[in-house]
Amino acid sequence: MSFQVPPTLQSLAVESLLxxxxxxxxxxxxxxxxxxxxxxxxxxxxRHTKILKAMVAAWPFPCLPVGALMKFHDMMILQAVLDxxxxxxxxxxxxxxxxxxxxxxxNVHHDFWDVSPGPVDGDRSAETVCEKQIPTRPHRYALRQxxxxxxxxxxxxxxxxxxxxLLQWAQERRGSLHLCCVKMQISGLSMYxxxxxxxxxxxxxxxxxxxxxxxxLSTLACFAPCLGQMKHLRxxxxxxxxxxxxxxxxxxxxxxxxxxxKFISQFSKFNCLQHLNMIDVYFLKDHLNELLRCxxxxxxxxxxxxxxxxxxxxDSFAQCQSLHHLKHLxxxxxxxxxxxxxxxxxxxxxxxxxxxxxxxxxxxMTDSQLSALFPALSQCSQLIEVYFYxxxxxxxxxxxFLHHTANLKQLNVELYPAPLECYETGFVVREEKFSQLSxxxxxxxxxxxxxxxVSFASQLCLQCLQRCIYNMETRLxxxxx
Numbered sequence: 513m514s515f516q517v518p519p520t521l522q523s524l525a526v527e528s529l530l531x532x533x534x535x536x537x538x539x540x541x542x543x544x545x546x547x548x549x550x551x552x553x554x555x556x557x558x559r560h561t562k563i564l565k566a567m568v569a570a571w572p573f574p575c576l577p578v579g580a581l582m583k584f585h586d587m588m589i590l591q592a593v594l595d596x597x598x599x600x601x602x603x604x605x606x607x608x609x610x611x612x613x614x615x616x617x618x619n620v621h622h623d624f625w626d627v628s629p630g631p632v633d634g635d636r637s638a639e640t641v642c643e644k645q646i647p648t649r650p651h652r653y654a655l656r657q658x659x660x661x662x663x664x665x666x667x668x669x670x671x672x673x674x675x676x677x678l679l680q681w682a683q684e685r686r687g688s689l690h691l692c693c694v695k696m697q698i699s700g701l702s703m704y705x706x707x708x709x710x711x712x713x714x715x716x717x718x719x720x721x722x723x724x725x726x727x728x729l730s731t732l733a734c735f736a737p738c739l740g741q742m743k744h745l746r747x748x749x750x751x752x753x754x755x756x757x758x759x760x761x762x763x764x765x766x767x768x769x770x771x772x773x774k775f776i777s778q779f780s781k782f783n784c785l786q787h788l789n790m791i792d793v794y795f796l797k798d799h800l801n802e803l804l805r806c807x808x809x810x811x812x813x814x815x816x817x818x819x820x821x822x823x824x825x826x827d828s829f830a831q832c833q834s835l836h837h838l839k840h841l842x843x844x845x846x847x848x849x850x851x852x853x854x855x856x857x858x859x860x861x862x863x864x865x866x867x868x869x870x871x872x873x874x875x876x877m878t879d880s881q882l883s884a885l886f887p888a889l890s891q892c893s894q895l896i897e898v899y900f901y902x903x904x905x906x907x908x909x910x911x912x913f914l915h916h917t918a919n920l921k922q923l924n925v926e927l928y929p930a931p932l933e934c935y936e937t938g939f940v941v942r943e944e945k946f947s948q949l950s951x952x953x954x955x956x957x958x959x960x961x962x963x964x965x966v967s968f969a970s971q972l973c974l975q976c977l978q979r980c981i982y983n984m985e986t987r988l989x990x991x992x993x
Contacts, residue, residue: 537566545572553625556581561592568596574613577622579663585674590617594681597659601688617663617678618694658688664695667709683712692717699724703731707738715741719784722749729753729795733771740778748782751791772799779806787813797821801828810834815842815871823851830855838863842871842899849876849904853884860888867892873927874902879909890916897925901969901979907931907949911956918960926966928953930980934970941970941980943988950982 536551543551548567555563556578568576578593593615600612616622661682665675682691693713698706698721706725721742727735732753772795779785788811790796796803797820811834826848829835841863860867870892882905905913910931917923931953934946950968957963970980970989978989 540570564592565596569599571612577616579617580622615661666697668699695720697722718742720747724751736775740781747787749789753793789815792818800825804832807834810837813840818845830858836862840869844873857888864891869897871899877903886916899927930970947986
């Protein structure tokens with residue numbers, strides 16, 4: 513026999529107010545603060561825009577994290593919320609004890625809506641949660657006196673209706689509020705549009721930037737001054753910067769170098785950068801040392817994918833102090849087969865106490881190169897994940913490598929390449945040999961320690977683009993099935 517939990521008095525009161533919009537709006541000035549979060553949430557879900565507008569105008573807490581309730585862009589809700597803000601800005605409401613200080617439009621989880629206030633201190637608990645999550649930048653006194661509107665922006669090929677409305681609204685009220693973009697993603701947008709959007713923000717508010725524009729180096733150099741103003745940038749993703757020759761006059765090497773230097777020099781202006789991810793950036797070759805020397809803060813995350821490396825680029829790993837506290841190092845799609853990995857070994861020794869994930873995938877490393885890393889890798893006691901797919905390693909060296917991981921007790925995920933003996937000419941997998949050798953390697957590992965998630969995989973099949981994978985049992989690519 514089941515019993516239905518009876519509704520609380522609070523939920524009954526909220527339900528009653530939603531049925532009578534006029535009563536709800538007239539009661540707001542005397543409504544206890546404890547009722548505001550559940551009433552606002554219910555009005556939001558029910559799309560009671562008139563109540564939402566009035567509630568924003570009378571909001572009694574310093575922060576309103578409305579974005580946490582928005583799973584997608586909703587113009588009606590946005591207009592109601594911003595109209596309520598306008599009522600506050602113009603004084604067209606009866607002020608309560610505290611005015612709204614931060615309107616948070618980011619679609620991220622916020623503890624404010626999870627508070628279930630008790631009978632004694634419920635009136636203060638939601639306020640406490642809200643105050644803890646108010647963004648603090650920028651620190652200028654003048655900006656603290658204005659309403660702060662916090663948002664994230666994903667600009668993909670064009671600025672949509674929702675974004676256009678918000679940006680125009682903020683621009684028209686620049687003297688009364690401060691629009692703060694914490695995370696900005698730019699994909700396939702023109703330089704003209706990006707600059708126009710950035711003029712509405714304070715650049716130092718941007719903490720995460722993703723640039724996936726397909727811009728040329730020339731355009732990226734023009735963008736450099738805008739990037740340099742983002743002094744509080746913590747995460748930067750730069751992807752797809754290609755060298756385009758067609759329909760573009762060929763520029764001199766000296767001009768190209770000046771453009772690279774202009775862009776890279778902006779990294780010296782970042783005071784908080786911890787996470788750097790570069791994918792398919794053609795000009796990185798022979799300039800990585802220059803970039804790393806510009807870093808002012810230690811990196812925790814460094815990922816470089818589909819870039820060309822010279823020996824001088826790799827040498828910079830051993831020389832740069834900003835890499836000595838890395839927690840995550842990812843190198844993928846970088847041909848290392850003709851380079852000395854001594855600098856990488858030196859770096860691994862320096863980060864032995866901090867490194868948690870190591871990815872050296874599709875790097876075409878050989879036996880001698882991987883062997884050179886054994887002593888340093890065996891000291892990385894904090895490693896949780898390692899990725900070594902698509903390297904050209906023999907059975908003997910893989911076996912030796914696994915013995916060097918005997919003391920790495922925290923490893924949770926291990927991805928290793930199938931030994932070279934598994935292939936025929938042209939890297940065609942020999943099915944029986946693959947299963948046999950992978951099983952032997954797994955047995956070696958199980959005698960050394962208790963592995964959690966381990967896989968041995970072949971290179972991608974050129975016909976079906978799948979791998980043969982062994983993790984206690986063999987899973988062949990589609991061509992073998």
